[in-house]
Amino acid sequence: MAKRIIVTGAAGFIGSNVIRALNKRQITDIIAVDNLTNGDKALNLVGLTLSDYQDKHVFYDALLKGQLGQIDTIFHEGACSSTLEQDGRYMMANNYEASKKLLHYCQQTGTRLLYASSAATYGASTCFQENATYERPLNVYGYSKLLFDQIVRQALPTLKTQIAGFRYFNVYGPREQHKGAMASVAYHNFNQFMTEGCVKLFGSYADCRAGEQMRDFIYIKDLVAAKLWFFDHPEHSGVFNLGTGKAQPFNDIALTVVNTVRNQTGLSTLSLVEIVQKGILQYIPFPEKLHGKYQCFTQADLSHFRSTGCDTVFQDVTQGVAEYSRMLYAQHQGLQTGKWEP
Structure with missing residues (x-):
C-alpha cells in the first residue's frame, strides 16, 4: 500500500x-x-x-x-x-x-x-x-x-x-527565490553580480574581518x-x-559565484584579492540593527x-555554490530568451 x-x-x-x-x-x-x-x-x-x-x-x-x-x-x-x-x-x-x-x-x-x-x-x-x-x-x-x-x-x-x-x-x-531578504547569500550575490556587476558582503564586525564571518553552508x-x-x-x-x-567564510561564497559566472561567459578565474581590487566584491557597513543579534560563526x-x-x-561551497550558480545562470539566460522554467 x-x-x-x-x-x-x-x-x-x-x-x-x-x-x-x-x-x-x-x-x-x-x-x-x-x-x-x-x-x-x-x-x-x-x-x-x-x-x-x-x-x-x-x-x-x-x-x-x-x-x-x-x-x-x-x-x-x-x-x-x-x-x-x-x-x-x-x-x-x-x-x-x-x-x-x-x-x-x-x-x-x-x-x-x-x-x-x-x-x-x-x-x-x-x-x-x-x-x-x-x-x-x-x-x-x-x-x-x-x-x-x-x-x-x-x-x-x-x-x-x-x-x-x-x-x-x-x-x-534552487526554489528559494520567493524568500526575499531571507534568501541565501549565494542567491543574493548572484543577482547582485548579474545586475550591478559586483557583489556585496558585510564589512568587519566584532573580531571578524570584512567578509570573514563564517557559517556552515549546506x-x-x-x-x-x-x-x-x-x-x-x-x-x-x-x-x-x-x-x-565545515564552516566557510562569506568571502568563499562571493568568490565562487563570481568565478562561476565568469567561467560561464568565457572569462578567467580571479583571486579574492583581485575581485576586491577590481571592485567586484564590495564591503558594506555592518548593520546597526544586527549588533548583538548576529552569529559570526556556526x-x-x-x-x-x-x-x-x-x-x-x-x-562544500566550491562545489555546491558553483553548481547552484550555473543553474541560476541558465535560468537567467532562459529569462532573456523566454525559455525559463521554474
Missing part, C-alpha cells in the same frame, strides 16, 4: 525540494500544506505531483479530526523563518503551537514526524552540539525552535513512532538527501544538527548525526 505523506511549508524552499525528491522515488500521494498569501510561492509547486493541497488555516483541524486518511509521515517544514520577526506571539503560534499539535497527533496515531528545527537555537554559542549547555538563541525565532526541541526531548523516552528534528544551518539552493540537495535517509531509517529519533560540519557538530549511521556526503 502506497504511503500517504504530508509536507507542510510545501510551497517553500525546503518543502518543495522534499516533494521533488519524493516524486523522484515515485511517491505521489502527498498532501501539500501551505499559506499562499504570497502567490509567487506557488511556482515552486509547478511540475510536482500531489494528491491534494490544504491551506494551513484549515489543515490542522482537518488532520486532528481524521479527515485526511491514514498518514505515514509528516515532513514539517512550515514555519515563520524570519530571524528579524519581532512579533513573539505570531512566532510562537506558527513555530511552537502548530508543531505541538503535530507531535500530539503523531503520538496518538503512530505517524512519523520529521521536522525542521534551526541552528538559530545555538545563538551566541561557540559550540554547536545538541546539548542544552550550548543553546543560547538570540531572537524569538531561535527560541520558538528551541522550545519545541525541548518538548520533543521530553517525549523521546515514551515515543512509539519516529520523531526527528533537524537543526538546519545555512541552506542554499546545499539543499544534500539536506534533502539526509532527511530521506532518516525517512528510510525510522528507528532513529531525536534532535540532530544538519550542516556540513559549524555543525555532526557526531550525534553520524552516530546513526547516516553517510550522506555534503558538498
Whole structure:
C-alpha cells in the first residue's frame, strides 16, 4: 500500500525540494500544506505531483479530526523563518503551537514526524552540539525552535513512532527565490553580480574581518538527501544538527559565484584579492540593527548525526555554490530568451 505523506511549508524552499525528491522515488500521494498569501510561492509547486493541497488555516483541524486518511509521515517544514520577526506571539503560534499539535497527533496515531528545527537555537554559542549547555538563541525565532526541541526531548523516552528534528544551518539552493531578504547569500550575490556587476558582503564586525564571518553552508540537495535517509531509517529519533560540519567564510561564497559566472561567459578565474581590487566584491557597513543579534560563526557538530549511521556526503561551497550558480545562470539566460522554467 502506497504511503500517504504530508509536507507542510510545501510551497517553500525546503518543502518543495522534499516533494521533488519524493516524486523522484515515485511517491505521489502527498498532501501539500501551505499559506499562499504570497502567490509567487506557488511556482515552486509547478511540475510536482500531489494528491491534494490544504491551506494551513484549515489543515490542522482537518488532520486532528481524521479527515485526511491514514498518514505515514509528516515532513514539517512550515514555519515563520524570519530571524528579524519581532512579533513573539505570531512566532510562537506558527513555530511552537502548530508543531505541538503535530507531535500530539503523531503520538496518538503512530505517524512519523520529521521536522525542521534551526541552528538559530545555538545563538551566541561557540559550540554547536545538541546539548542544552550550548543553546543560547538570540531572537524569538531561535527560541520558538528551541522550545519545541525541548518538548520533543521530553517525549523521546515514551515515543512509539519516529520523531526527528533537524537543526538546519545555512541552506542554499534552487526554489528559494520567493524568500526575499531571507534568501541565501549565494542567491543574493548572484543577482547582485548579474545586475550591478559586483557583489556585496558585510564589512568587519566584532573580531571578524570584512567578509570573514563564517557559517556552515549546506546545499539543499544534500539536506534533502539526509532527511530521506532518516525517512528510510525510522528507528532513529531525536534532535540532530544538519550542516556540513565545515564552516566557510562569506568571502568563499562571493568568490565562487563570481568565478562561476565568469567561467560561464568565457572569462578567467580571479583571486579574492583581485575581485576586491577590481571592485567586484564590495564591503558594506555592518548593520546597526544586527549588533548583538548576529552569529559570526556556526559549524555543525555532526557526531550525534553520524552516530546513526547516516553517510550522506555534503558538498562544500566550491562545489555546491558553483553548481547552484550555473543553474541560476541558465535560468537567467532562459529569462532573456523566454525559455525559463521554474
